[in-house]
Amino acid sequence: MNVTVRQKSKQYRTVTYNRDRNEVVLIEQRLLPHRFKTIATKRYEETALAISDMVVRGAGAIGATAAYGLAQGVQSYSGNGLKTFNKLTHKVATTMETARPTAVDPANAIRQVLAAMETGSTVEEKQDLAVAAAEGFANDNVQECQRLGQHGARLIKNGSRILTHCNAGWLAFVDIGSATAPIYEAQSQGISAHVFCDETRPRLQGASLTAWELAQQGISHEIIADNAAGHLMQHGEIDLVITGADRVLGKTGEVTNKIGTYTKAVLAKRHKIPFYVAIPLSTIDWNLDSGAKIPIEERSADEVLYAWGASKSGKVSKFRISNPTSSARNPAFDVTPPELITGIITPAGILKPKQLLKYRTQLT
Numbered sequence: 001m002n003v004t005v006r007q008k009s010k011q012y013r014t015v016t017y018n019r020d021r022n023e024v025v026l027i028e029q030r031l032l033p034h035r036f037k038t039i040a041t042k043r044y045e046e047t048a049l050a051i052s053d054m055v056v057r058g059a060g061a062i063g064a065t066a067a068y069g070l071a072q073g074v075q076s077y078s079g080n081g082l083k084t085f086n087k088l089t090h091k092v093a094t095t096m097e098t099a100r101p102t103a104v105d106p107a108n109a110i111r112q113v114l115a116a117m118e119t120g121s122t123v124e125e126k127q128d129l130a131v132a133a134a135e136g137f138a139n140d141n142v143q144e145c146q147r148l149g150q151h152g153a154r155l156i157k158n159g160s161r162i163l164t165h166c167n168a169g170w171l172a173f174v175d176i177g178s179a180t181a182p183i184y185e186a187q188s189q190g191i192s193a194h195v196f197c198d199e200t201r202p203r204l205q206g207a208s209l210t211a212w213e214l215a216q217q218g219i220s221h222e223i224i225a226d227n228a229a230g231h232l233m234q235h236g237e238i239d240l241v242i243t244g245a246d247r248v249l250g251k252t253g254e255v256t257n258k259i260g261t262y263t264k265a266v267l268a269k270r271h272k273i274p275f276y277v278a279i280p281l282s283t284i285d286w287n288l289d290s291g292a293k294i295p296i297e298e299r300s301a302d303e304v305l306y307a308w309g310a311s312k313s314g315k316v317s318k319f320r321i322s323n324p325t326s327s328a329r330n331p332a333f334d335v336t337p338p339e340l341i342t343g344i345i346t347p348a349g350i351l352k353p354k355q356l357l358k359y360r361t362q363l364t
């Protein structure tokens with residue numbers, strides 16, 4: 001995506017890999033929208049920490065980061081003994097896969113890279129294959145987001161008012177985004193929409209990241225408090241909801257996404273507003289057979305008890321906003337059942353959640 005900072009525009013991907021330096025290059029998302037900065041991780045442990053600390057976040061973006069992190073980790077091996085190399089590969093893969101538990105994209109990305117590495121017979125071959133597979137995962141992610149944008153754009157009419165939750169824009173992927181892809185595609189066809197961004201407490205990805213992206217793209221938008229969506233729906237001010245997802249169960253059509261998505265889906269159903277979820281293929285989990293089995297990340301209570309922001313110079317400040325003696329719960333994701341979802345926008349077309357299994361061959 002094109003990023004303009006102080007009148008200078010440049011194309012960026014959320015995550016890239018520099019093989020010569022063996023560095024994973026990430027946009028430091030915790031500083032946005034106050035400051036645009038990239039960072040380079042030099043070791044795979046640092047890359048895994050960037051995922052868990054949310055320097056990089058969003059299902060597709062952490063998938064690609066995990067894939068590059070695996071390539072980076074195995075690249076650092078300088079010997080030629082396969083036994084030690086395989087041990088290191090396993091350690092790096094596990095570290096990357098477990099950095100955050102809910103999104104399935106890192107696990108799918110790691111599986112793809114490991115499968116590619118299987119076909120090599122020397123350390124050097126396996127290292128080359130790991131880099132190529134990680135690049136392949138990232139490039140596929142971009143192309144799939146493009147395709148789902150083309151399918152989803154037909155849902156948008158000139159003047160459509162769209163609600164989105166959290167950030168499923170290009171910052172949450174390698175480029176383009178999932179929930180935002182149809183909006184960007186519609187814009188390129190001369191169709192303009194207005195987007196309501198749920199602020200998305202506690203980390204405010206909607207208010208900080210989605211709003212920043214939409215402003216960069218010149219898309220009409222307003223930030224709303226999470227609790228305002230029901231009121232706007234009741235007053236006929238929302239025509240369509242599009243969210244992303246962190247894990248969609250291929251067998252049941254259940255959708256895991258940022259906490260608060262389920263609430264919005266219930267509200268949309270009540271007001272007969274279509275509710276769509278946009279995903280690339282790496283967000284589909286073909287193994288789990290029940291949403292109850294999805295690991296829901298519980299993050300630090302501090303995210304609820306405190307608010308924080310960064311100054312223009314990039315200095316991050318944190319303030320207590322809650323009663324000092326109270327504790328908090330902070331489940332970061334929830335599960336929306338298929339009956340509340342109008343359709344899943346995939347690179348292969350728009351499907352009913354329960355149709356995913358039937359179309360598995362087109363979705364893998």
Ligand code: MRU
Binds near residue numbers: 246257
């Ligand atoms: O905790 P995050 O910011 O990594 O959460 C992921 C998300 O941004 C959302 O759940 C998003 O809607 C799906 S990720 C494309």
